[in-house]
Amino acid sequence: MTESVVEPEHLSVPGGAAELFRTHRVPMAKLAFVLTGSAAVSDEIVQDAFLHLHAHWSQVDNPVGYVRRSVVNGCHSYHRRRALEERHAVASADSFVDVPFEIGDALAKLPQRQRTALTLRYFCDLSDGDIAAALDARPSTVRSLIRRGLAALRKELES
Amino acid sequence: MNRSTVEQQLRDHFQTTADRLVLDARELDVGVVRVVQLPVERRARFRVVLAVAAALLLGVGIGVVASSRPASEIHPATLDTLPGETKEQASQRQYIQCLRDHGMIIEYITRDGGIRWTSPDAKTGRQAGIDCDRQQGQNP
Numbered sequence: 001m002t003e004s005v006v007e008p009e010h011l012s013v014p015g016g017a018a019e020l021f022r023t024h025r026v027p028m029a030k031l032a033f034v035l036t037g038s039a040a041v042s043d044e045i046v047q048d049a050f051l052h053l054h055a056h057w058s059q060v061d062n063p064v065g066y067v068r069r070s071v072v073n074g075c076h077s078y079h080r081r082r083a084l085e086e087r088h089a090v091a092s093a094d095s096f097v098d099v100p101f102e103i104g105d106a107l108a109k110l111p112q113r114q115r116t117a118l119t120l121r122y123f124c125d126l127s128d129g130d131i132a133a134a135l136d137a138r139p140s141t142v143r144s145l146i147r148r149g150l151a152a153l154r155k156e157l158e159s
Numbered sequence: 160m161n162r163s164t165v166e167q168q169l170r171d172h173f174q175t176t177a178d179r180l181v182l183d184a185r186e187l188d189v190g191v192v193r194v195v196q197l198p199v200e201r202r203a204r205f206r207v208v209l210a211v212a213a214a215l216l217l218g219v220g221i222g223v224v225a226s227s228r229p230a231s232e233i234h235p236a237t238l239d240t241l242p243g244e245t246k247e248q249a250s251q252r253q254y255i256q257c258l259r260d261h262g263m264i265i266e267y268i269t270r271d272g273g274i275r276w277t278s279p280d281a282k283t284g285r286q287a288g289i290d291c292d293r294q295q296g297q298n299p
Contacts, residue, residue, distance in 0.1 A: 030177040039180055103168045104176070122166060123173035153165050 020063055021050050027124075028071050034119050035075040045074035062133075068124075069134045072116055079112055106156035113137075114149035121146055 025046060032042030049070035053063055060066045107115055113135060120131045128139040135142065 030180055033180040034173050034176050037176075042180070103165075103172045107169075107172070118169060119173060122169040123177065150162060150165055153169070154160055154162070157165065157168075158160055 017050070017054050017057060017063070020053070020067070024064060024067060025050070028067060031068070031119070031124060032071050032075055034123055035072070035116060036078055041078055042075075045071055045078065048074060065130065065133050068130075069136070072120075072134045075116070076112060102157065103153065106153050109156065110149055110152055114145050114152070117142055117145035118149045118153075 028046045028049065029042050032045045033039060036042050036045070046067075049067045052070050053060060053067050056066070057063075107118070110118070116135065117131055120126045120134055126134070128142045131137075131142045132139045135145075137145075
């Protein structure tokens with residue numbers, strides 16, 4: 001059986017997938033790490049996000065936004081799987097970082113979407129529009145998520 | 160506690176957490192370099208076979224089967240274990256080979272010499288009776 005080696009143009013051209021991977025892998029991995037707390041998981045999620053980007057390159061208008069959304073979705077999926085595992089009392093061997101910060105504990109109690117919205121705003125410094133694109137939500141929803149998230153954090157920290 | 164204090168604490172917390180992520184230098188150099196895949200026409204031919212097989216299974220009754228392929232060829236019934244290979248490893252190897260043979264796998268060769276693979280067509284795989292639960296992974 002003969003296999004053909006294909007090198008799609010978008011992998012090597014300036015601004016193509018390979019360059020995007022080089023420039024955005026670490027920032028995306030950090031975002032995933034903040035959202036999951038696991039280095040191994042975040043690396044895997046980011047790698048998969050870039051593979052998805054490669055597969056859909058011709059249909060993607062905003063590659064960075066696409067990867068960011070894939071990363072956010074990957075983190076949400078990870079948390080859903082993890083919640084399911086915890087419900088079934090399966091011991092997890094994942095190496096979560098031990099966050100000694102009070103705000104970290106308060107953050108962990110927030111719903112996933114609020115936490116993600118706060119992360120995208122205060123870690124990535126994204127606009128409402130960009131956060132909305134990453135969360136597949138409306139900007140007004142994003143503002144609401146952030147407002148409620150901050151209020152919940154203040155309440156938790158003051159208690 | 161006012162809003163700006165919480166916001167500043169959040170920024171500090173996120174930055175401190177992110178700074179803990181250390182990716183080793185080798186991993187940083189990993190990148191998608193090239194894609195190896197089977198010719199498109201071979202995948203298309205396989206889909207025709209699947210479509211005909213599905214139609215026959217549904218009782219539509221097509222008189223002429225344009226092409227056929229023994230089921231054993233699509234999904235090997237026997238597990239050939241290589242010397243020193245566990246059944247699990249043999250199963251994974253044959254599974255990957257199955258996908259590769261039918262154009263349902265794309266291999267990504269990374270700069271550190273590793274190979275990642277993904278199957279873009281898990282649905283077709285399931286129709287062929289191939290266990291496509293593991294759509295992505297690394298070659299053994």
